[in-house]
Amino acid sequence: MDGKVEVEWDEETVDKMVAVLRSTLDHRAMLDLERRARSGTGTEEKGRHHHHHCHDDAADEDDASDDEGHHGHDHQHHHHQHHHHHHHHTCKKGPDDGVGQLLDEVCGDDGLRDMVVLVMERTAEIFENVRRKAAQEEGAVMDEETAIGVQKEILKEALIRQILQTVNAKIRSAQSLESREGGLLATPGGYRGSDLDRLRSETIHSLMRTGFAVQDGFMGGQEYTEVYREVEMLEYASTFNQVYQQQLSGTRSDDMGWFSFADIDRIQHKHLWGVFEVLSSLPFELNKKANLYLQMSSTFQLACYHAKGTFYKRHIDGGYDAKTNNGRKITAIYYPNPQDWTESDGGALRIYGPRRNPYGRSKGGSTPPDGDGSEADDDTPAIQDILPKGDRLVLFRSRDMPHEVLLCHRKRFAVSLWLPGPPGPGDDWQT
Numbered sequence: 001m002d003g004k005v006e007v008e009w010d011e012e013t014v015d016k017m018v019a020v021l022r023s024t025l026d027h028r029a030m031l032d033l034e035r036r037a038r039s040g041t042g043t044e045e046k047g048r049h050h051h052h053h054c055h056d057d058a059a060d061e062d063d064a065s066d067d068e069g070h071h072g073h074d075h076q077h078h079h080h081q082h083h084h085h086h087h088h089h090t091c092k093k094g095p096d097d098g099v100g101q102l103l104d105e106v107c108g109d110d111g112l113r114d115m116v117v118l119v120m121e122r123t124a125e126i127f128e129n130v131r132r133k134a135a136q137e138e139g140a141v142m143d144e145e146t147a148i149g150v151q152k153e154i155l156k157e158a159l160i161r162q163i164l165q166t167v168n169a170k171i172r173s174a175q176s177l178e179s180r181e182g183g184l185l186a187t188p189g190g191y192r193g194s195d196l197d198r199l200r201s202e203t204i205h206s207l208m209r210t211g212f213a214v215q216d217g218f219m220g221g222q223e224y225t226e227v228y229r230e231v232e233m234l235e236y237a238s239t240f241n242q243v244y245q246q247q248l249s250g251t252r253s254d255d256m257g258w259f260s261f262a263d264i265d266r267i268q269h270k271h272l273w274g275v276f277e278v279l280s281s282l283p284f285e286l287n288k289k290a291n292l293y294l295q296m297s298s299t300f301q302l303a304c305y306h307a308k309g310t311f312y313k314r315h316i317d318g319g320y321d322a323k324t325n326n327g328r329k330i331t332a333i334y335y336p337n338p339q340d341w342t343e344s345d346g347g348a349l350r351i352y353g354p355r356r357n358p359y360g361r362s363k364g365g366s367t368p369p370d371g372d373g374s375e376a377d378d379d380t381p382a383i384q385d386i387l388p389k390g391d392r393l394v395l396f397r398s399r400d401m402p403h404e405v406l407l408c409h410r411k412r413f414a415v416s417l418w419l420p421g422p423p424g425p426g427d428d429w430q431t
């Protein structure tokens, strides 16, 4: 629904709501959650063991088949459904159980606190729809007892879904840090989604000749305002993880999270879905019109730079040598921010001149390049500041173009997709 009201919740209310969420996560709910979280992760077995003693508490001591040994799961305290105020189901099974550990973290008080507002709002919204529908179709007003029951069910499902989404985002984030996926070539002939005509020819020329390009009005119309609203909703849910590692080293201070189509709701995030679709068509379109040999990709990054002076220092997204090559070839960033963004709002994307790459056409081409030149020219001058204006797309060569996000004083969102591709093809652009 539109017209979302921003409510500031005071601490006491939040505490109460967290307690409600906690009691919603009774034993049965935790088993359901754990089963769903583990599906597809290769750790299904760890969740299954507990399933059968959920309904018969008497069989509670047969923990031996698990390699954990250090926790007895408090099951003894929970002989039947009713009130589970202090339920602390532990999901982690052993020291190497990353999925279980993530679940425990996300279901901890801090984890629940991060999602309480969104879950409560979503529950209210869904309940309102259900209530209205019931009134329309059956002409009946729900009695209070039914209403409470329905609300509880909705809350439980909304909560479980939110936890799953958070856990999945965290798992993917962990994976993507170490992945170097040998992806599938984005073959334009096989693309069925659209006409592959989103990029203007100037955009492609600029990318190929100068290393970067800016295209305004990318999605068209007012779409970007809806995208902003949807991204803000996701952000509100705290699904973006803070980038602890980089924060420690002081290079960036935004929040970000990894998302694929499976993580967003086609209806609820309709416009963001549209952006994902168009961004993921870009490697196909670029392969049709340039010789970059890009691969397909559908792992998006949503980043939020808060209004409190957030930044991302000079860096480069990829590289050519074994150590720095992470597969990324083209960086695509879409900004759903307001159109009236000005220089004083900060947050510009500053593009620096390209580092000399190993495929440069200069100097007769007979001398083999030394390394990827990465340390050599890390002080190229700034060549352009690009404001993160609404409906703007920026493309640049991930391995060539150093860039940074200047100190930002206004809430700033960015949707990014890195298009993978091998070093070499199309990389001989520097003179």
Ligand SMILES: O=C(O)CCC(=O)C(=O)O
Residues within 6 Å of the ligand: 303, 312, 317, 333, 349, 388, 403, 404, 405, 414, 416
């Ligand atoms: O948000 C931006 O404009 C750029 C962010 C960036 O450089 C990155 O995520 O690697």
Ligand SMILES: [Fe+2]
Residues within 6 Å of the ligand: 315, 316, 317, 403
């Ligand atoms: Fe970057």
